[in-house]
Amino acid sequence: DREGAAIVAALPASSHVILLAIDGKERSSVSFSQRLDALALGGTSDIAFVIGGSDGVSAAVRERANETLSFGPITLPHNLARVVLLEQLYRAQKISRGEPYHK
Numbered sequence: 001d002r003e004g005a006a007i008v009a010a011l012p013a014s015s016h017v018i019l020l021a022i023d024g025k026e027r028s029s030v031s032f033s034q035r036l037d038a039l040a041l042g043g044t045s046d047i048a049f050v051i052g053g054s055d056g057v058s059a060a061v062r063e064r065a066n067e068t069l070s071f072g073p074i075t076l077p078h079n080l081a082r083v084v085l086l087e088q089l090y091r092a093q094k095i096s097r098g099e100p101y102h103k
Contacts, residue, residue, distance in 0.1 A: 004058025007050060015048040017065045019057065020081060024068030032069075033092035051081045 011017055016039060027035060039047060050061060054075065071084055094101035 001058050004060045007057070008060050008064050011048050011064060012046060015046045016044045017048050017050060019050045019052060019061065019065035019068045020071065020085065021052040021056070021068050022070055022073060022075070024070035026070045026072060029088060029091050030095055032088055033095035036092050037096050049085060051078060051085070053078065
């Protein structure tokens with residue numbers, strides 16, 4: 001609960017929060033790119049990603065999240081989940097721009 005309170009306190013009130021969790025919504029790379037584009041087109045310029053720990057996150061963090069995202073039913077170490085997220089963000093930008101990285 002203390003960790004959750006610290007996470008929620010660190011999130012700007014204006015942030016659209018996407019919680020990465022095993023039980024979140026699974027998206028393809030194209031769908032993830034389209035979701036980020038839709039947020040941007042809707043005026044959302046501040047997105048914060050929260051990576052859930054191996055024991056999950058507190059109810060306060062879940063309540064603060066605007067949506068959840070899953071990279072599938074696998075369990076990733078926290079640092080590896082960061083790398084996967086960064087790669088997916090890079091891929092999403094390439095898809096959005098119509099650049100060839102994705103294929």
